[in-house]
Amino acid sequence: MKVLFFGSLREQLGTSELNTALPDGIDTIGQLLASLQAQGDEWKLALGTGNVLFAVNQDMVDADTTISDSDEVALFPPVTGG
Numbered sequence: 001m002k003v004l005f006f007g008s009l010r011e012q013l014g015t016s017e018l019n020t021a022l023p024d025g026i027d028t029i030g031q032l033l034a035s036l037q038a039q040g041d042e043w044k045l046a047l048g049t050g051n052v053l054f055a056v057n058q059d060m061v062d063a064d065t066t067i068s069d070s071d072e073v074a075l076f077p078p079v080t081g082g
Contacts, residue, residue, distance in 0.1 A: 001069050003036070006076035012046035022069045029054045030063035032073065051078050 003018040010016045026032050033052065037044040054061050055074040067073060 001067070002072045003032075004072065004074040006074065007079075008077050009046050009052070009075055012042060014042075022067065027066055027068075028063065029056065029061060029065045029067060029073065032067060033063065033075075047075070049077075052076070053078055 001020055001022050003020065005013055005016055005018075022032070023035050026035055033047055033054075037047050053076050054063065054065070055076075056065055056067055056071050058072070058074070
């Protein structure tokens with residue numbers, strides 16, 4: 001699975017991409033997010049705000065969306081503007 005990080009998430013985590021196998025027992029975006037937060041304080045700080053947006057294979061989704069090893073998951077902060 002490829003996990004992409006955009007905007008301030010990329011800056012906070014110091015990486016734009018993570019290539020990994022989907023951990024056992026993880027089958028939704030929400031579970032993946034919790035798994036990533038468990039990797040350390042900087043991950044929890046960056047991803048634990050409750051404001052992270054998700055896309056799977058370039059389609060916006062919610063935290064209950066089922067994912068698989070072949071998916072591309074993108075995580076990014078909310079976009080503001082005017």
